[in-house]
Every structure is written in structure tokens, then in C-alpha cells.
Amino acid sequence: MALLASGCGGGGTLSAKALTRQSTSLESLAAEGALLARHAGGGKTTRIFTRVHSEYLYEAASQAASSLRTAKTEPALEPKLRRVASLAGKISADLKRVGHASKAEQPRLARELEAAAEELK
Amino acid sequence: MSLKNVLAVALGILSAIGGFVDIGDLVFNVEAGATFGYQLLWVVVIGVAGIVVYSEMCGRVAAVAKRPVFDLVRERTGFSAGLATLAASQVVNLMTCAAEIGGVAICLQLLSGLPYRVLIPLAVVGLAVASWLLPFEWIERVFGYLGLCLLVFAVAAIKLHPDWGRVAHGFVPGSHTGGSLSVYLYFVVGLLGAAMTPYEVYFYSSGAVEDGWGLKELGLNKVTAMIGYGLGGFLSFALMIVAGTLFLPLGIEPQFLGTPALGAEEALGQVGLLLALVGILFAVGGAAIETCFSGAYNTAQFFGWHWGKKERPAGAARFTLAWVVIFTLAFLVVMSGYDPVKLTEYSVIFSVVALPLTYLPILLIANDRSYMGSKVNGKLANVLGVLYFVVILAIAVAAIPLMLITHGGQG
Numbered sequence: 001m002a003l004l005a006s007g008c009g010g011g012g013t014l015s016a017k018a019l020t021r022q023s024t025s026l027e028s029l030a031a032e033g034a035l036l037a038r039h040a041g042g043g044k045t046t047r048i049f050t051r052v053h054s055e056y057l058y059e060a061a062s063q064a065a066s067s068l069r070t071a072k073t074e075p076a077l078e079p080k081l082r083r084v085a086s087l088a089g090k091i092s093a094d095l096k097r098v099g100h101a102s103k104a105e106q107p108r109l110a111r112e113l114e115a116a117a118e119e120l121k
Numbered sequence: 122m123s124l125k126n127v128l129a130v131a132l133g134i135l136s137a138i139g140g141f142v143d144i145g146d147l148v149f150n151v152e153a154g155a156t157f158g159y160q161l162l163w164v165v166v167i168g169v170a171g172i173v174v175y176s177e178m179c180g181r182v183a184a185v186a187k188r189p190v191f192d193l194v195r196e197r198t199g200f201s202a203g204l205a206t207l208a209a210s211q212v213v214n215l216m217t218c219a220a221e222i223g224g225v226a227i228c229l230q231l232l233s234g235l236p237y238r239v240l241i242p243l244a245v246v247g248l249a250v251a252s253w254l255l256p257f258e259w260i261e262r263v264f265g266y267l268g269l270c271l272l273v274f275a276v277a278a279i280k281l282h283p284d285w286g287r288v289a290h291g292f293v294p295g296s297h298t299g300g301s302l303s304v305y306l307y308f309v310v311g312l313l314g315a316a317m318t319p320y321e322v323y324f325y326s327s328g329a330v331e332d333g334w335g336l337k338e339l340g341l342n343k344v345t346a347m348i349g350y351g352l353g354g355f356l357s358f359a360l361m362i363v364a365g366t367l368f369l370p371l372g373i374e375p376q377f378l379g380t381p382a383l384g385a386e387e388a389l390g391q392v393g394l395l396l397a398l399v400g401i402l403f404a405v406g407g408a409a410i411e412t413c414f415s416g417a418y419n420t421a422q423f424f425g426w427h428w429g430k431k432e433r434p435a436g437a438a439r440f441t442l443a444w445v446v447i448f449t450l451a452f453l454v455v456m457s458g459y460d461p462v463k464l465t466e467y468s469v470i471f472s473v474v475a476l477p478l479t480y481l482p483i484l485l486i487a488n489d490r491s492y493m494g495s496k497v498n499g500k501l502a503n504v505l506g507v508l509y510f511v512v513i514l515a516i517a518v519a520a521i522p523l524m525l526i527t528h529g530g531q532g
Binding site for chain 2: 025028031035036039043049056057060121
């Protein structure tokens with residue numbers, strides 16, 4: 001929803017501000033996914049909550065990833081757009097795994113998502 | 122006061138605390154905390170004091186005039202102005218009711234794992250059956266008491282070890298850091314709107330008439346409004362503190378109804394998660410019923426229909442039909458697939474626009490000796506009432522522009 005509000009409804013031209021907003025929103029999704037994965041790894045949450053909530057996070061991230069893949073921006077922002085689009089794909093893949101990963105696998109996913117969030121800062 | 126009465130008052134206060142938080146409070150308090158930390162706690166104080174001031178007036182009007190507010194709105198302001206107030210309040214009620222129903226379905230999904238779209242009709246049927254079968258007091262108390270599970274956020278707020286000095290500083294209005302001025306003001310408007318939602322006063326006033334309040338209940342009215350809503354505000358503080366302590370440092374912008382539950386989970390593990398989800402479920406479920414009934418009360422009172430939850434459904438057929446229709450319309454809105462969190466943001470902002478239409482007639486009637494006799498507003502109630510009305514006018518004017526400028530608080 002935040003991504004749609006930021007003016008990226010599917011392959012449009014992104015302004016610098018809109019790209020920053022997308023990046024911030026993805027950073028938030030990655031950080032939230034990391035927190036959820038950390039809780040899942042530590043036995044702090046339920047399987048159902050992990051699966052359902054990570055699905056919400058995944059849907060938002062994958063929507064962002066697909067719109068970023070086809071988005072255009074001014075030439076100076078192209079490298080940033082490519083980097084954010086690549087991270088969006090990675091984040092959405094990790095978020096999808098959080099919902100079904102074993103307890104042992106969750107800390108690694110948490111670290112990957114934390115790293116992605118850090119990269120987007 | 123007998124022990125039985127003290128118990129009744131205590132139970133009423135407990136249900137008011139548990140019933141204070143709805144989806145608007147959840148969304149705006151958590152988003153505000155995640156964006157500005159504790160810096161907006163002072164707004165919650167102002168919002169809670171506002172709803173206390175106007176609820177007390179509404180309860181007093183109901184107890185003295187023995188008539189609910191909307192009945193008097195039409196009589197006092199005339200058909201056209203009354204109809205405008207009715208239309209505005211119904212639009213906001215419907216949006217809020219739909220958002221609350223969506224919230225119930227999401228909570229059920231987070232608890233059961235069943236598909237969201239299957240749970241929406243189940244949620245509506247469950248709420249409608251509860252509304253049909255349970256007496257008024259039971260509805261208030263069942264949802265209010267189970268809504269008290271939200272106190273888990275107060276425990277979480279303590280266990281997350283916030284910087285209490287900075288928390289205390291948040292109760293003092295001042296300059297802000299961490300976001301633009303327009304986003305800060307957007308959250309000021311949203312938090313005030315979430316705390317002073319119109320349906321709360323309509324429901325409170327109609328409930329007082331249903332309970333047969335008279336002059337003897339004026340004390341109960343003061344206590345319930347002040348302590349019930351006042352303590353209910355602590356839940357809002359807790360939500361904002363949890364978000365400011367956990368989500369802000371991590372860069373999490375809450376976009377989902379499950380996000381606040383992560384705060385309880387961080388502090389208290391699975392028990393915290395389950396208490397948070399059950400608390401949210403009953404808080405938004407109770408609010409769904411309140412908004413739906415508020416809409417039916419307003420319609421019935423405006424058109425002079427026989428109304429009342431205490432009546433048998435057939436005895437107040439048009440009133441019963443009205444709340445069934447509102448539930449049905451809200452169901453259709455949620456089934457359209459619109460995100461309940463976004464719907465909540467819109468409903469709160471639009472309710473802010475409609476606030477003057479709700480609160481001005483209350484202020485006028487509470488000052489009208491032909492209705493209130495010697496129980497008209499005192500000096501303090503009038504000063505606060507007028508002061509809040511000025512605030513309400515200001516935020517009503519600013520609400521939509523701020524929502525557009527900030528893209529719904531996203532800067």
C-alpha cells in the first residue's frame with residue numbers, strides 16, 4: 001500500500017523522492033521480517049503467526065519487487081534503482097522462506113534480512 | 122454507595138478501559154510511535170481529555186433529558202443540518218465498521234491460519250449473532266473484558282525498558298525530531314481523531330438511555346467517562362511506547378495489523394503474542410458492534426423510529442434492519458479487498474472532518490436550559506468544551522490537506 005502510494009503502481013517513472021520512499025518501505029519490510037524470523041528461531045512465536053504474517057510481508061515485498069523491475073527513472077538514479085530492485089527480489093524470496101523455514105533455519109534468514117535492511121539504509 | 126453499586130461501577134470502568142482502543146487507536150498510536158518515538162504522547166493526553174469532556178456532556182444530556190444526542194440534534198438544529206450530520210456520521214461509521222470487521226478477520230487469520238476471505242463472512246456472522254443474542258450489558262462487558270488482554274502492551278512497554286526520561290519528555294509538547302513537520306502534524310490530527318471518534322459519544326449516549334440513566338446516574342456518568350476513558354488512554358500510551366522502543370530503532374513502519382503483536386511477542390514470547398491477538402480481536406470486534414449500532418441508533422433517532430437493543434428485534438424492526446444493513450454494507454466493503462489498515466487511516470481522517478458536526482450540537486444542547494434545566498454545563502465544562510471545539514475546527518480544516526501532502530503519513 002505504501003509502495004502504491006509512493007507512485008509506483010507498476011512500471012512508471014520514479015522520482016528520486018518516490019525511489020527513496022520505496023527503499024524505506026522495503027527496509028521496513030526486511031527489518032520486520034528479520035524480527036519475525038528471530039522470534040521464530042527463538043521459539044517466541046507460533047507457527048501460524050509466522051506463516052500468516054510473513055505472507056503479508058512477502059506479498060508487499062514481491063509487489064514492490066515486480067513494480068521496481070519494470071520501473072524507469074532518470075539516468076542518474078538508474079544504479080540506485082537497480083540495486084533497490086535487486087534487494088527487493090532478495091527480500092521477498094527470504095520473506096517467503098520465513099513462513100515455512102525450520103526453527104534452525106530462521107536465524108540465518110533473520111541475518112540475511114537484517115543485512116538487506118542495513119544495505120537499504 | 123453499596124458494595125453492589127461499587128462493583129457495578131468497577132465493572133463498567135473495566136469494560137470502558139477494555140473497550141477504549143479500536144483499530145484507529147491501534148493503527149495511529151503504533152504508526153506514530155514507530156515514526157516519532159514518544160514525542161506524540163502529549164497528543165494522546167489531549168485526545169483522551171477531549172473524549173472525556175464530551176462523553177460526560179453526552180451522558181449528562183442522556184440522563185437529564187432522557188433522550189439520546191441524535192434525537193436532540195435534529196430537534197435543536199433542524200432537519201437539514203441534522204441530515205448533514207447524519208450523512209457524515211453514517212459514512213464515517215460505515216468506513217470504521219468495515220475497517221474493524223477487516224481487523225477481526227485478520228486477527229482470526231493470525232490465530233487460526235485460515236484464509237482471510239473465508240474469515241470475513243465468519244467474522245460478520247459471529248458479530249451479528251452476538252449482537253442479536255447478547256443483551257446490551259453483555260456485549261459491552263464481554264468485549265470490554267476480553268479487550269483488557271491489551272494490557273499485555275503495558276507489560277511489554279515496561280519489559281522493553283524504554284528510556285523513561287524520554288517517555289516523560291513526550292508528554293510535553295515541543296519541537297520534534299525524526300520526520301517532517303507535515304508528517305508530525307498529520308499524526309497529531311490522526312491521534313486526536315482516533316481518540317475522539319464520533320461513534321463513541323453516540324454509542325455512549327444511546328447506551329445511557331438504554332440503561333435508563335436518570336439524575337441518580339450523573340455521578341456514575343462522571344466516573345465512567347473520566348476513569349474509564351482516562352485509564353483507557355493508558356493503553357494508547359503503551360502502544361506508542363512499545364512502537365517507539367522496538368520499531369523505531371529497527372526502522373519498521375507498521376503497515377499490518379499483526380505488527381503491534383510483535384511488540385508483545387518480543388517482550389513476553391508466545392503468551393504475549395496470544396494475549397495481544399485476543400485483545401486486538403475483542404477490542405476491534407467490540408468496536409465493530411459499537412460502530413454498527415451507533416449508525417443504527419443515529420438513523421432511528423433521526424427519523425423517530427422505535428429503537429433500542431433492549432427491545433425485541435421485531436419490536437424495533439426498522440432499528441434492527443438498520444444495523445443488519447450496516448453490517449451487510451460493511452461486509453461488502455471489506456470483501457472488496459480494500460486493506461483494513463488503509464481504510465482505518467481514511468476513516469479516522471474523514472471522521473476528523475466530521476467532528477465539528479458531531480460535537481457542536483452536543484455543546485449547544487448541554488448549554489440549553491430548556492433541555493438541561495439546572496444541569497447545564499458549568500464553567501469548567503464550557504471552557505473545556507469551547508477550547509476543544511476550537512481544536513476540533515482546526516484539525517477538521519487541516520485533516521485532508523495533511524493526508525494528501527504526506528501521502529497518508531509517509532512523507
